[in-house]
Amino acid sequence: MAEDRSGQTVVMFISERTGTDPAGYAEAAARMDALAAQQPGYRGVDHVGNDQAQAITLSYWADEASAVAWRKHPEHAETREAGRGRWYSWYMLHVAEIGRSYSWQRP
């Protein structure tokens, strides 16, 4: 909370899953979360998923180069292939640099 992310690179991942192989998906997702957090330039993640297998994940990076490096990570690339093969119906992905960042918390 209350993080100013101005200047960070954000990768927006909007997805819907097929519902196939939920255990395999959950295991891979947990592994990817942990692996991403170990990468240089990782700055955090926000994730919300609903019970219709739709989700939005925002991952934050120090800069474009660190986001690209994570995309090219061999284990991430392999898992992405598995995701296309099994878990996802569709996804969209947008990459952007954050210009302004606000937050508010109930006093």
Add this chain to the structure above:
Amino acid sequence: MAEDRSGQTVVMFISERTGTDPAGYAEAAARMDALAAQQPGYRGVDHVGNDQAQAITLSYWADEASAVAWRKHPEHAETREAGRGRWYSWYMLHVAEIGRSYSWQRP
């Protein structure tokens, strides 16, 4: 689906609600969705909310100016005040210009 949003401005709204006044919230949210869609430069929205009252909403705009104009819209500003007064525990908001955009759909 399958939209290339390169060059669009995105407003990322990450929030958690208090759970107070769900009917009032739902009514205001529907009204804001409809009103936003009528604004110049509106390009769409992606929204996922879960059953713990957390949500991520991405709204897309032709440019920064149209996103700022929506922020300043009197009815939107009034509803935002109501949101801080009643509905939200906290929120974060990031504004960014999309540099790259991909999508994939199961063949």
